[in-house]
Amino acid sequence: MREGLHPEGGELLYAEVLLPLPLPGTYTYAVPPNLASEVSFGKRVEVPFGKRKLYAGLVVALSHQRSGDSRLKPVLSVIDERPVIHPVQWRFWQWMADYYMCTPGEVMNAALPAHLKLSSETRVVLSDALTDLPDALTEKEYLIAEALSIQSALRIQDVKGILQQQTVYPLIHRMMQKGLVRLEEELKESYKPRQLSCVRLCEPYASNRDALTEAFNLVARSEHQTNLLLAFLDLERKRPEPRQSELLKRAGAPHSSLKALQKKGILEVYTRTVSRIEDYEGMLETASPLSAQQKEALRAIEEAYAPPASAGGAAESAEKGTAPHLPKGKPKKVSSKPVLLHGITGSGKTRIYIELIKRAVEAGQQVLYLLPEIALTTQIVQRLQKVFGRQVLVYHSRLNNNQRVELWQAVYEGRGIVLGARSALFLPFCKLGLVIVDEEHETSYRQQDPAPRYQGRDSAVFLAHLQGARILLGSATPALESYYNARKGKYALVEMKERYGESQLPEVRVIPMRGRQNKGPAHLSKELIEAIQATIEAGDQVILFQNRRGYAPALRCETCGWTQSCVQCDVSLTYHKYRQEMQCHYCGYHTKLAKTCPDCGSTDLFLQGFGTEKIEDELKIYFPELRVQRMDYDTVRGKGSYARILEEFDEGQIEVLVGTQMVTKGLDFEHVGLVGIVSADQLLSFPDFRAAERAFQLMVQVAGRAGRKEKRGKVLIQAANTAHPVLQEVLEHNFEGFYKRELAERRDFFYPPFSRLLRITLRHRKAQRVNEAARIFEARLRPVFGQHLAGPAVPHIGRVRGQYLIQMLIKMEPRPAEIANYKRWLRKLGDFVRKQPGLSGLQIIYEVDPS
Ligand code: ADP
Numbered sequence: 001m002r003e004g005l006h007p008e009g010g011e012l013l014y015a016e017v018l019l020p021l022p023l024p025g026t027y028t029y030a031v032p033p034n035l036a037s038e039v040s041f042g043k044r045v046e047v048p049f050g051k052r053k054l055y056a057g058l059v060v061a062l063s064h065q066r067s068g069d070s071r072l073k074p075v076l077s078v079i080d081e082r083p084v085i086h087p088v089q090w091r092f093w094q095w096m097a098d099y100y101m102c103t104p105g106e107v108m109n110a111a112l113p114a115h116l117k118l119s120s121e122t123r124v125v126l127s128d129a130l131t132d133l134p135d136a137l138t139e140k141e142y143l144i145a146e147a148l149s150i151q152s153a154l155r156i157q158d159v160k161g162i163l164q165q166q167t168v169y170p171l172i173h174r175m176m177q178k179g180l181v182r183l184e185e186e187l188k189e190s191y192k193p194r195q196l197s198c199v200r201l202c203e204p205y206a207s208n209r210d211a212l213t214e215a216f217n218l219v220a221r222s223e224h225q226t227n228l229l230l231a232f233l234d235l236e237r238k239r240p241e242p243r244q245s246e247l248l249k250r251a252g253a254p255h256s257s258l259k260a261l262q263k264k265g266i267l268e269v270y271t272r273t274v275s276r277i278e279d280y281e282g283m284l285e286t287a288s289p290l291s292a293q294q295k296e297a298l299r300a301i302e303e304a305y306a307p308p309a310s311a312g313g314a315a316e317s318a319e320k321g322t323a324p325h326l327p328k329g330k331p332k333k334v335s336s337k338p339v340l341l342h343g344i345t346g347s348g349k350t351r352i353y354i355e356l357i358k359r360a361v362e363a364g365q366q367v368l369y370l371l372p373e374i375a376l377t378t379q380i381v382q383r384l385q386k387v388f389g390r391q392v393l394v395y396h397s398r399l400n401n402n403q404r405v406e407l408w409q410a411v412y413e414g415r416g417i418v419l420g421a422r423s424a425l426f427l428p429f430c431k432l433g434l435v436i437v438d439e440e441h442e443t444s445y446r447q448q449d450p451a452p453r454y455q456g457r458d459s460a461v462f463l464a465h466l467q468g469a470r471i472l473l474g475s476a477t478p479a480l481e482s483y484y485n486a487r488k489g490k491y492a493l494v495e496m497k498e499r500y501g502e503s504q505l506p507e508v509r510v511i512p513m514r515g516r517q518n519k520g521p522a523h524l525s526k527e528l529i530e531a532i533q534a535t536i537e538a539g540d541q542v543i544l545f546q547n548r549r550g551y552a553p554a555l556r557c558e559t560c561g562w563t564q565s566c567v568q569c570d571v572s573l574t575y576h577k578y579r580q581e582m583q584c585h586y587c588g589y590h591t592k593l594a595k596t597c598p599d600c601g602s603t604d605l606f607l608q609g610f611g612t613e614k615i616e617d618e619l620k621i622y623f624p625e626l627r628v629q630r631m632d633y634d635t636v637r638g639k640g641s642y643a644r645i646l647e648e649f650d651e652g653q654i655e656v657l658v659g660t661q662m663v664t665k666g667l668d669f670e671h672v673g674l675v676g677i678v679s680a681d682q683l684l685s686f687p688d689f690r691a692a693e694r695a696f697q698l699m700v701q702v703a704g705r706a707g708r709k710e711k712r713g714k715v716l717i718q719a720a721n722t723a724h725p726v727l728q729e730v731l732e733h734n735f736e737g738f739y740k741r742e743l744a745e746r747r748d749f750f751y752p753p754f755s756r757l758l759r760i761t762l763r764h765r766k767a768q769r770v771n772e773a774a775r776i777f778e779a780r781l782r783p784v785f786g787q788h789l790a791g792p793a794v795p796h797i798g799r800v801r802g803q804y805l806i807q808m809l810i811k812m813e814p815r816p817a818e819i820a821n822y823k824r825w826l827r828k829l830g831d832f833v834r835k836q837p838g839l840s841g842l843q844i845i846y847e848v849d850p851s
């Protein structure tokens with residue numbers, strides 16, 4: 001397989017095509033001579049696959065051969081005029097498939113926007129052989145046949161509409177058997193550029209403004225036409241060639257008046273293709289000067305990026321390093337070390353990012369700025385747009401398909417400072433100079449389902465390496481792994497230990513909750529309530545953090561202990577008071593609150609535990625007048641509600657914000673006097689080796705929302721287990737102490753960063769089958785990994801959506817080559833297990849470096 005060679009006389013051309021399916025490897029297709037000049041790397045081609053399916057596959061390699069295999073299927077057509085990816089993207093995909101144990105097709109599926117990812121659409125057409133409609137048609141068959149005599153083809157969706165019913169396949173099938181219709185596959189491409197009707201002056205007026213007097217004379221008798229012309233000139237001053245709709249609205253004139261102006265040769269309406277993504281219209285501002293600390297940090301970062309004195313230096317440390325990659329693939333140039341910027345909350349990390357972005361842009365490079373999805377809608381986008389204007393391209397989940405395609409094309413052409421969540425990694429960068437991973441510790445950088453199950457931060461490190469770009473990881477609470485890498489010299493460490501300006505770190509206190517409450521209403525202590533009162537009276541705002549949504553996470557029977565559970569998951573249902581129902585947080589199942597216990601008939605049922613709804617309720621008991629807003633998954637689901645809540649809070653219309661970890665994400669408010677953490681115990685008791693790290697990060701982050709600008713803020717943490725060392729560390733803002741203690745524990749139990757983890761999850765509809773599969777795995781894994789294999793065991797939640805789960809966790813020495821071998825072997829083992837009788841329906845999920 002070679003890339004991009006020219007066909008020579010007598011040779012046949014073959015294309016290696018990647019299909020958007022979970023299949024290993026690529027498929028070879030013959031390129032017919034008439035398409036040979038069009039087919040090239042990175043273009044999508046239409047190919048047959050399977051019985052009657054057509055797919056848009058991607059050409060990833062071409063080869064010439066003198067004698068070919070005549071059984072190979074042909075490429076049917078070439079979809080793109082120019083490639084949709086550069087070769088470097090293909091290398092990235094291959095690395096990801098390899099490292100995260102999935103197929104390149106799955107990576108492509110995640111990478112390409114829907115509009116670039118055609119699969120065939122089935123259409124019903126009349127059978128070619130059919131000359132006349134037979135007499136014996138049922139009424140429904142007649143309806144379809146009639147529709148087909150008007151429209152040459154119907155989509156399945158159309159058929160459903162005509163018949164007003166959901167199941168139509170049996171009917172279509174019958175009609176096929178009768179020889180009435182046949183199915184046809186068609187590839188649909190649905191991207192269309194956005195075109196607007198715009199208005200401009202005709203000649204001679206366009207180039208000779210003095211002539212306009214004459215134009216006004218021509219329209220003097222019509223008030224509407226005069227208004228139109230005036231409105232045009234007014235609009236045009238702000239933006240050349242205004243939109244027709246805007247003009248008509250401004251002038252308050254009917255369309256016919258515009259038509260009249262066109263006839264008189266004064267104005268001209270034409271269609272213009274406009275960008276859906278580069279639409280910032282605000283004012284540009286220059287960024288404020290850097291503080292001394294920021295200057296120093298920037299200098300240290302630049303120094304770390306400077307090309308290493310001896311070329312061997314960087315390569316050497318990469319070998320010994322402990323990051324989860326061993327970069328394969330050739331980087332464009334010697335890549336510089338990743339930098340970890342550890343700056344406390346409020347130190348002004350964003351200001352540093354802006355400076356680095358500026359320099360990259362000046363050097364003509366592209367920038368990728370990654371953020372957790374939820375943080376994208378807010379302040380940060382505006383902050384960057386104020387400095388960089390339309391160069392800022394925002395890639396988030398709410399973009400529509402057309403916008404995605406436009407953004408893709410802009411990036412392909414080498415434009416853009418791209419702000420995006422983890423999936424922005426897949427955009428077709430070609431001149432990437434800088435990658436920033438903000439809040440790099442965030443767990444949302446991890447993609448859980450479906451494949452590729454990748455860690456976005458780690459993948460960004462590899463992407464930067466591949467593109468020869470600089471990379472900066474930023475956080476007030478770095479991931480243990482990142483900090484460890486920095487301490488070991490694999491990353492450069494730059495720290496900012498002071499807040500920007502006059503702002504001080506908040507005062508943190510722990511409120512002991514032992515023996516206070518269990519079932520009672522009092523989840524808010526007297527101290528916390530008094531502090532809320534005082535804060536509000538001082539004219540400041542409050543954030544209450546409770547990491548569980550809903551009203552109560554369980555309904556139990558007092559008599560026999562029964563719990564109301566999900567029908568298809570082994571998990572208790574959460575009571576949502578606002579919707580008056582019990583909900584499963586794993587599959588979305590919901591039902592009514594049980595009135596009596598189905599096991600013992602008792603009516604003595606009680607709600608156990610508490611979530612954000614209950615806290616909101618309790619607040620209202622103490623402060624009926626208070627303006628409280630909840631911010632959790634339930635209240636931000638609607639489009640724009642997240643941004644709206646934040647805006648209202650920023651403007652002071654909300655006095656208390658009660659929320660889940662959404663309230664901890666890098667928000668910057670001026671008047672938060674108090675942050676309350678309702679239950680530290682819930683965070684600390686999570687059954688996971690990362691629980692302490694998560695709890696520390698969440699508490700420090702949410703505490704960081706308190707007291708910016710002049711006033712010192714206050715943080716109150718309610719906890720039953722007050723002796724937990726993490727609380728002490730949060731109290732003292734002691735990241736170093738936390739890091740040292742936690743690292744010692746990880747070492748004792750051989751957890752990352754000292755080991756690498758690989759989790760295997762088995763899923764099957766039948767408990768017996770999943771157990772069988774687990775036994776086969778264990779018999780093969782135990783001899784190899786011994787005590788470093790944990791499980792097979794039923795996880796915390798053993799059944800989800802009717803599927804039984806079993807997990808195994810493997811701990812491996814951090815030796816990349818050895819790990820790569822294990823991965824290959826495990827994949828083969830998986831294929832073998834699935835081939836055993838009765839296990840074809842088994843799902844095997846590999847998670848590399850799970851979090
Ligand atoms: P971090 O992300 O490190 O928590 P931010 O970047 O949000 O901190 O900065 C904290 C606050 O300080 C923000 O309100 C920001 O506008 C302000 N700030 C930071 N650096 C500067 C600067 N150089 N000039 C003016 N304001 C700054």
Ligand code: ZN
Pocket residue numbers: 557558559560561562597598599600601602
């Ligand atoms: Zn009972």
Ligand code: ZN
Pocket residue numbers: 566567568569584585586587588589801
């Ligand atoms: Zn469920």
